[in-house]
Amino acid sequence: MLRGAYYVPIALAFALVARHGRYLPLWLPECGMVAAYAAYFSIERARFPLLLGMAVAVLAGSLSALVAHYALFAGHVARSEPFAALLRGIGVIVLLDNIASLLTGGYALAFSRLAIPSSGRFRMVHALLGSDALALGCVPLLAGGLWAAVNHTRSGLQYRSVSANRQVATQYGLRVQRIDFIVVVMGGLLCAIGGITNGLRYGLTATMMSTTALKAVAVVVAVGYDRLLTVALGMLAIGVLESLCQARIRFSAFEDGVSYAALAIGLVVHYVVWPWWRHWRERRSWGAEKQLAEARL
């Protein structure tokens, strides 16, 4: 479950921005990498106090999201071009991952700063890190908070309206630009949290977010980006399944394939099986109605 908890902020950010822009923002989790590296350099190298370093990192993550969105993706969102946006997202991932890899010489950086003081009495706590507690705490807080904000507030209604139809929302006087700004900042913020917690637990690598991004995409696409709580639960389930696969030698090869299996099944069910089933049911009911009409005649 812990493993899944580390993915949850990224998946929530992804779902939030994907629903808003009607595209798959593969680039967004990279803001988490920017934040994680910013945290490392400000805390470890520049010797900033922990809280100040974290604040700088979160700011860096949100700023990078804003810059990327307005420089590269805002046009695609306005023109509804999901494929071009996806390709550009892949370009951004390739660019950022390779820059990070080149700057660090391809080496991973250790960044474990939140160790919980171990105690003989609490063996469970002994195995946990501070980042684990942070990640676990973030799950109900972020998932519940975001779900409530999106589904039960006035701002959430505006967000849903813009997500449903930008043109109509603009004609009805909603401030679409402001909502764009807030959504991207929120997405960057969530990714920054996800990136920093991931970095604290697993260390920093250039590709630390690209794999996580694909897992988040898999779950969000499989369950639908308008179901925030299901996305969070799905991510936790993926973490559990991955850990179970890792624990069994026979299934260890499937550790990385769990989320992709969910993606493939979700896509086939959503775009092939479900439309076919609906079509079949309609034809059947139409046939029954026709038979009834013929019997009456």
Add this chain to the structure above:
Amino acid sequence: MNFVWLDIAVRVLLGSTLVMAQAVLLNWLGVPFAAITLFAGVAAYGAVAGVAPVIVALALLEAAFLLLVRPLPQDRYLLLSLASLALMRSAVGAVNRFGGQLGTASVSTLIPAQRPTSAFPFALALFLAAFLLLLALRHSQMGLAVDTARIGATDFCANSMTPVGMITALLLGAAVLLAAFAGAVQGAYAGWIDPNVFRIDYAITMLVATLVIGRMPIRGALLAMAFFVFPDFFSSALGYNRTASAHIREILWGAAIIFLAGRGTSTARGNQ
């Protein structure tokens, strides 16, 4: 030419063949397919699994991707093609007969492992076949039909003028064939195959190269070769680390993708 450069030539030619095969689908036909390495990887396992199971697996995969072209939106189709790589990597890694996650030796009587002199003719023949296919698409009536089929994704009149399904099946078959032969040569030449042939980041590298080469056969072939020869050439000419050269290549081409995707060069088929 010494063996080092012959080895580089073999790798460049095989990589370029894969890129050109993928370009047939992505750039010419507009099918957002990004997993050409899936077919190459499956064929590479032919040395261990046998020819018949590999042919069956390739045919099933091709049929599945063909059936999903129409119902899936293009961004989802691209993701599914990448996901299929990860799934295949997991599936192959779980089979003990294939050496699990560590892989196994691939022995071929036709192409001995690490012998560039024996692999070079095959690599060159495959490269020329892919290049001729691109030339044919550029200059023949078939190419005109492919262009119409691509436009048919968004234009109803164009869609009614060409047998889109037939053309898609034909080109997918050609791309699968090229990729399978390239993969088989690659597997035999490397002498060792493991599930890493299905890595997503390798497929993304291929995707980057595919998007950049566009729809010009000669320029595309040269760009594809330049893409793969760059790290070796750069490190040989300037004495720079080969891995760092590969990073520089990816940075430059990643920037090119960002620029090209913004100009809307790749119009792929499917629902938006």
